[in-house]
Amino acid sequence: MTQIATFKNTASTNKIATHRKEKGFYAEYAVISGQKAIITARLYMAGITVYSCIWINATGTNLSGSGKAGGGGYHKASAALAYALADAGVVLSEPIDGRGDRAMTDALLAVAHGLGFNPLETHVHYAHA
Numbered sequence: 001m002t003q004i005a006t007f008k009n010t011a012s013t014n015k016i017a018t019h020r021k022e023k024g025f026y027a028e029y030a031v032i033s034g035q036k037a038i039i040t041a042r043l044y045m046a047g048i049t050v051y052s053c054i055w056i057n058a059t060g061t062n063l064s065g066s067g068k069a070g071g072g073g074y075h076k077a078s079a080a081l082a083y084a085l086a087d088a089g090v091v092l093s094e095p096i097d098g099r100g101d102r103a104m105t106d107a108l109l110a111v112a113h114g115l116g117f118n119p120l121e122t123h124v125h126y127a128h129a
Contacts, residue, residue, distance in 0.1 A: 003106045004093040005085075005114035007063075015087070016053050016066045021046045027077070027128045029104065031112045033121055039108055041084065043077050052080035054088055058115045063088040074098035081107070090114075 021044035031039035038058045044051040049070040056063040067083020069076040079097040081104050090111055096103040105124050112122045 003110040005110040006091045008089050008091055016064060021051055025129055029108055030125045031108050032123055032125055033117045039111055041081055041108060050076040050080045052084040054084040056088060056111065061115055075100045078104050
């Protein structure tokens with residue numbers, strides 16, 4: 001199925017400060033349009049918990065959110081990103097929690113497309129520590 005993102009007017013829990021674990025940084029996804037990163041999602045690990053912080057900065061839209069996932073037996077990074085997107089007010093048509101890297105990339109591109117960016121002019125850049 002094709003992932004679709006919509007937005008609800010909600011206030012973030014403002015937990016980014018507590019969920020940003022700079023010493024545990026291990027990956028970043030950036031959605032690029034032209035020469036600008038319009039979405040940045042960072043992943044951090046502390047112990048067995050994965051934290052995700054997301055910043056969405058497009059013309060007229062400035063959203064942020066954070067989330068975390070712990071335990072074992074599933075893809076924690078996608079679960080943490082799902083919570084961060086929800087915290088930022090993003091509603092996805094398909095769940096991504098526990099569903100892997102491809103689900104994360106599809107969700108981030110859906111957010112960009114939901115903001116009106118051309119699918120042919122956006123891409124996801126992945127970097128890791």
